[in-house]
Amino acid sequence: MGSTLKMLVFASMLAAITGYAQKGIGEPKGVAEEAIPVALIELNGTVEEVKEGPCTYTVGESTSGIHLLVMTENKEVANVHLGPTWAISIWVEGMEEGQNVSMIVFRTSNLPTNHYIAKELEWDGQKAQIRDGYLKPFWAGRYGKEVW
DSSP: OHHHHHHHHHHHHHHHHHHHHOOOSSOSSOHHHHTOOOOOEEEEEEEEEEEEEOOTTOSSOOSOEEEEEEEETTSOEEEEEEEEHHHHHHHHTTOOTTOEEEEEEEOOTTSOTTEEEEEEEEETTEEEEOBOTTOOBTTBOGGGOBOO
8 A cells, every 4th residue: 555655656746747847838739730720920021030049939849949030021020930950950041131031920829929930931032831731840740740
C-alpha cells in the first residue's frame, strides 16, 4: 500500500514537471491540427529586421525560430512568425532591411497585438509558400506532427 502511494505521488510530480517543461505559451496544438477557423490577412510593408532566436509563442519544440519585423503601410511594426530556423533560414537568405514584402498571414487568440504567423511571403520576385491551404507548415511530418 505504501509503495502504491509513493508511485502515485512520483507519477503526479513527474506529470507536473513535464507540464512546466513545455516550450512556449502558444496553443497545445497548431491551427492545422485543430482545424481552428482563422481569417487570412494581407500585409504589405518594408522589412525592418530578420530576427532569429527563441520564440515564446511556438507550438513546436524548436529552440530557434525566424521572425520578420515589417513596417506596414499603416506605419505599424508587425512581428511575423515564419517558423523554425532550420526549416526557414534558406527561404529568407538574402532578405534584408528595406526590402518590400507582401505577405498572407493569420493570427491566433494567444498572440499579442501586431504578431502574425506567415502563410505566404513574396519579395523581389521570390515567393515562399510556408503553409498550405489548411495552414499546415511545410516542415510538418505525417498526421500534422512536427518533425522538429
